[in-house]
Amino acid sequence: MRASKACYAAPMSETNDRAGEERYEPAILEPKWQAIWEERRSFVATRTPGKPKFYGLDMFPYPSGSGLHVGHPEGYTATDIVCRYKRMRGCDVLHPMGWDAFGLPAEQHAIQTGTHPRDTTASNIATFKRQLKSLGFSYDWTREVDTTDADYVRWTQWIFLKLFQRGLAFQSEVPVNWCPELGTVLANEEVIDGKSERGQHPVVRLPLRQWMLRITAYADRLDAELEGLDWPETKGKQRHWIGRSEGAEIDFSIEGHDATMTVFTTRPDTVSGVTYVVLAPEHPLVAAITTEGQRDAVNAYIEVTKSKSDIERTDLGKTKTGVATGAFAVNPINGDKVSVWVGDYVLAHYGTGAVMAVPAHDERDHAFAKTYGLGIVPVVRRTDGKAHDFDASAFTDDGESTVLRSHANVGEGVASAEVRKQTVAWLNGAGKGRAKVTYRLRDWVFSRQRYWGEPIPIYFPVDCDGDPRLDGAEFKVRFDKPIAVPESELPLRLPELEDYRPGQDPAGPLARARDWRFFQQDGQWFARETNTMPQWAGSCWYYLRYVDPRNVEEIFSQDAYDAWMPVDLYVGGSEHAVLHLLYARFWHKALFDIGVVKHAEPFVKLVHQGMILGENGEKMSKSRGNVINPDDVVKSHGADSLRVYEMFMGPLEAVKPWQTNGVEGVRRFLDRVWNLGVAARKSTSNDVDTETLRAVHKTIKKVTEDIDGLRFNTAVSAMMILVKQLQALPSVPQAAVEPLVLLLAPFAPHIAEELWERFGHADSLTCAPWPTFDAALCEDAEIEIGVQVNGKARSVLKLAKDESQASAVEKALEDAKVKAHTDGKAIVKIVYVPGRILNLIVK
RNA sequence: GCGAAGGUGGCGGAAUGGCAGACGCACUAGCUUGAGGUGCUAGCGGGGCGACCCGUGGGGGUUCAAGUCCCCCCCUUCGCACCA
Numbered sequence: 001m002r003a004s005k006a007c008y009a010a011p012m013s014e015t016n017d018r019a020g021e022e023r024y025e026p027a028i029l030e031p032k033w034q035a036i037w038e039e040r041r042s043f044v045a046t047r048t049p050g051k052p053k054f055y056g057l058d059m060f061p062y063p064s065g066s067g068l069h070v071g072h073p074e075g076y077t078a079t080d081i082v083c084r085y086k087r088m089r090g091c092d093v094l095h096p097m098g099w100d101a102f103g104l105p106a107e108q109h110a111i112q113t114g115t116h117p118r119d120t121t122a123s124n125i126a127t128f129k130r131q132l133k134s135l136g137f138s139y140d141w142t143r144e145v146d147t148t149d150a151d152y153v154r155w156t157q158w159i160f161l162k163l164f165q166r167g168l169a170f171q172s173e174v175p176v177n178w179c180p181e182l183g184t185v186l187a188n189e190e191v192i193d194g195k196s197e198r199g200q201h202p203v204v205r206l207p208l209r210q211w212m213l214r215i216t217a218y219a220d221r222l223d224a225e226l227e228g229l230d231w232p233e234t235k236g237k238q239r240h241w242i243g244r245s246e247g248a249e250i251d252f253s254i255e256g257h258d259a260t261m262t263v264f265t266t267r268p269d270t271v272s273g274v275t276y277v278v279l280a281p282e283h284p285l286v287a288a289i290t291t292e293g294q295r296d297a298v299n300a301y302i303e304v305t306k307s308k309s310d311i312e313r314t315d316l317g318k319t320k321t322g323v324a325t326g327a328f329a330v331n332p333i334n335g336d337k338v339s340v341w342v343g344d345y346v347l348a349h350y351g352t353g354a355v356m357a358v359p360a361h362d363e364r365d366h367a368f369a370k371t372y373g374l375g376i377v378p379v380v381r382r383t384d385g386k387a388h389d390f391d392a393s394a395f396t397d398d399g400e401s402t403v404l405r406s407h408a409n410v411g412e413g414v415a416s417a418e419v420r421k422q423t424v425a426w427l428n429g430a431g432k433g434r435a436k437v438t439y440r441l442r443d444w445v446f447s448r449q450r451y452w453g454e455p456i457p458i459y460f461p462v463d464c465d466g467d468p469r470l471d472g473a474e475f476k477v478r479f480d481k482p483i484a485v486p487e488s489e490l491p492l493r494l495p496e497l498e499d500y501r502p503g504q505d506p507a508g509p510l511a512r513a514r515d516w517r518f519f520q521q522d523g524q525w526f527a528r529e530t531n532t533m534p535q536w537a538g539s540c541w542y543y544l545r546y547v548d549p550r551n552v553e554e555i556f557s558q559d560a561y562d563a564w565m566p567v568d569l570y571v572g573g574s575e576h577a578v579l580h581l582l583y584a585r586f587w588h589k590a591l592f593d594i595g596v597v598k599h600a601e602p603f604v605k606l607v608h609q610g611m612i613l614g615e616n617g618e619k620m621s622k623s624r625g626n627v628i629n630p631d632d633v634v635k636s637h638g639a640d641s642l643r644v645y646e647m648f649m650g651p652l653e654a655v656k657p658w659q660t661n662g663v664e665g666v667r668r669f670l671d672r673v674w675n676l677g678v679a680a681r682k683s684t685s686n687d688v689d690t691e692t693l694r695a696v697h698k699t700i701k702k703v704t705e706d707i708d709g710l711r712f713n714t715a716v717s718a719m720m721i722l723v724k725q726l727q728a729l730p731s732v733p734q735a736a737v738e739p740l741v742l743l744l745a746p747f748a749p750h751i752a753e754e755l756w757e758r759f760g761h762a763d764s765l766t767c768a769p770w771p772t773f774d775a776a777l778c779e780d781a782e783i784e785i786g787v788q789v790n791g792k793a794r795s796v797l798k799l800a801k802d803e804s805q806a807s808a809v810e811k812a813l814e815d816a817k818v819k820a821h822t823d824g825k826a827i828v829k830i831v832y833v834p835g836r837i838l839n840l841i842v843k
Numbered sequence: 844g845c846g847a848a849g850g851u852g853g854c855g856g857a858a859u860g861g862c863a864g865a866c867g868c869a870c871u872a873g874c875u876u877g878a879g880g881u882g883c884u885a886g887c888g889g890g891g892c893g894a895c896c897c898g899u900g901g902g903g904g905u906u907c908a909a910g911u912c913c914c915c916c917c918c919u920u921c922g923c924a925c926c927a
Contacts, residue, residue, distance in 0.1 A: 245927085266926095713855095841907055
């Protein structure tokens with residue numbers, strides 16, 4: 001009878017450990033193998049000359065207080081499978097893990113409880129680590145990094161200094177959402193109707209001194225060098241975010257002023273259709289050119305604008321507002337005088353903060369012109385000769401020129417692209433314009449008024465009489481004279497604080513650590529920067545530190561870099577598609593420019609795992625009460641079941657709901673594998689019949705190809721099919737089960753190791769050679785092919801792979817079901833694709 | 844509005860242009876079991892007693908043959924949203 005039956009039913013009286021011997025008990029064997037791997041240092045990454053390398057990277061987690069959720073192991077299992085597979089294929093593998101441990105929650109917890117963020121972080125890390133280890137991931141834990149660790153912070157600060165020295169880190173006054181009540185700067189999303197999302201406290205837009213990183217200097221390369229990366233749709237998102245846009249800057253002189261306003265446009269072909277121009281409310285020219293008569297109206301408008309958040313200002317649904325300055329500008333292409341307006345639909349931070357308005361060919365200008373009764377002058381017509389109703393809407397597509405009043409002397413009927421070229425050439429010659437590429441990407445605000453982050457390694461001279469640390473001392477920090485902390489003094493550590501609250505001062509909590517902040521040198525007082533770095537800083541380069549994490553001399557050795565970089569596979573959530581992945585690429589390129597790294601791009605292949613939803617199809621969250629805790633799954637069914645289930649749920653990239661019954665199904669599958677192993681050891685014969693051998697080879701082929709393509713769901717399915725087939729054998733040969741165990745090993749490493757050991761192998765299978773398949777055995781000599789009559793499936797025939805058409809048709813016509821549809825009719829056409837289909841067309 | 848990915852049984856999902864629904868879950872029946880929320884066997888898209896007919900969001904088209912390719916439309920999810 002069934003092997004499974006024997007194993008459950010028949011007690012082996014001579015074993016005193018019957019359960020352990022005969023039953024699949026993940027709770028026993030999973031910890032056993034985890035201990036063995038650790039003891040044998042199975043996953044410590046080392047390089048052997050001549051062997052290929054593989055760097056499989058997970059996005060390291062923020063160790064939150066709530067521990068791991070089932071979303072984490074999804075991506076982690078995927079990379080672990082590939083890494084284990086690569087080891088079996090003879091690669092040296094680097095598969096590290098660490099902690100993105102700076103961040104707000106630990107600081108908030110500190111404010112509420114007084115617990116030092118370091119303590120909170122340490123205990124959260126301990127929990128995460130225990131949970132990750134219980135899942136049997138093949139991480140090289142000797143390379144663990146923690147972004148809050150002083151040895152790590154040292155190099156984060158070191159990179160900052162490199163950026164500072166190259167002018168890529170600088171200070172700037174930028175308007176931010178400052179909430180005095182909360183004592184911090186808020187992100188735009190955190191501000192609703194001018195009040196803080198949490199607590200409803202008033203928020204003001206106020207210019208604050210901030211550290212900025214000049215990511216815009218890399219805009220072109222960040223855009224261009226996406227080409228060639230094996231990344232998903234993320235490339236498009238980054239391109240959009242960078243927002244490269246080709247156009248021209250055009251100068252409009254202001255009548256009666258010795259000033260010009262420069263606009264950026266992508267449509268220089270429409271300059272002759274300009275009927276007014278608009279400045280952003282923040283534009284410096286506004287005050288200078290506004291006429292007396294309009295001054296009050298303009299000032300009032302600017303005041304209203306200031307109180308609006310970015311989100312309100314950019315709400316597309318609202319009608320566009322603006323007010324005339326009373327001034328006039330001269331259109332350089334035809335000398336027309338057009339009115340100058342102020343309108344908040346013009347963004348101060350994009351282009352030049354000023355636009356030329358062509359209502360005939362731009363929807364926004366059209367809407368504005370309709371509101372204020374401004375002119376609409378068409379200068380582009382459709383190429384198909386059809387008329388366009390310019391009163392109703394703008395015509396924004398390219399077309400061909402109408403008769404233009406243009407000094408550039410562009411003719412009629414010229415294609416828009418050509419008009420652009422000629423216009424820019426003329427403007428250029430006249431010194432009134434130039435071709436220009438603009439990017440939407442803005443420089444990166446890099447400072448936070450927080451405690452739990454990397455201190456920025458900069459200090460400033462202080463003007464003061466006496467000791468600035470004393471209560472009530474008067475002093476002035478010379479922010480205009482930033483000085484880099486010497487590399488030899490890194491890491492610059494955080495001071496101990498009793499109170500982590502931000503306080504009223506935009507300088508942040510570190511400003512209260514006066515003994516830390518101020519120091520004296522040669523009689524001169526200095527003050528340290530009291531802003532800290534944002535959480536992104538540590539994650540910008542952690543993948544580099546993994547190659548040489550304990551190096552105290554350098555950020556990493558060149559040998560270590562050469563051994564492992566670049567990252568071959570990077571898996572993580574798509575929520576990091578733009579920010580983290582763009583920031584990291586930026587740092588990498590900056591490091592590339594100073595010769596620290598040798599590749600222009602760090603991550604060769606990128607994959608985003610899809611979110612796992614709760615059983616009700618909603619996002620998992622405590623408030624929805626649909627959270628699945630991986631610890632519970634490990635306890636009830638084991639880590640292997642969890643791993644295999646998460647891979648079996650569907651394509652890695654897909655969003656998919658959790659089904660507890662599904663885990664049970666996978667558990668049954670592993671039970672069957674176990675039973676096969678037990679049956680194989682009892683089997684008297686080790687002969688594998690041809691049919692079984694074919695099945696084994698087909699499965700090897702399928703699983704191998706599916707792992708290479710990251711199609712883990714269908715790989716699991718293939719193994720299930722093989723198990724079913726092996727189960728049906730009267731006697732299960734070990735020679736057929738062993739390849740299955742090897743195929744299963746990357747997915748369910750614990751059960752695989754246990755069976756492997758029981759099969760008598762002394763060495764762990766972590767480096768056992770991956771099974772190979774014989775292509776000839778993967779193809780059946782006889783294949784069932786569908787037989788259609790007039791395109792409708794009527795029957796199935798077993799034919800030789802290369803059966804001749806004549807023979808195939810002859811056999812088909814003998815088939816009763818086919819006959820029923822062909823009798824008495826003439827065959828007018830035969831479509832025969834050997835091994836695939838036979839289609840008889842009859843009349 | 845723009846961009847991307849999708850729409851296949853009761854559910855998760857499979858299908859180089861070639862028998863739609865692999866594999867798993869749930870469900871049904873039978874066997875096993877002292878019992879079972881176990882194990883095994885069989886069935887399981889819809890309609891029809893049946894031969895058959897209809898079925899991959901909707902509508903057209905290409906083809907001997909379409910879930911798959913082309914055109915139009917609808918819907919869902921996720922990004923981005925006045926970027927001149």
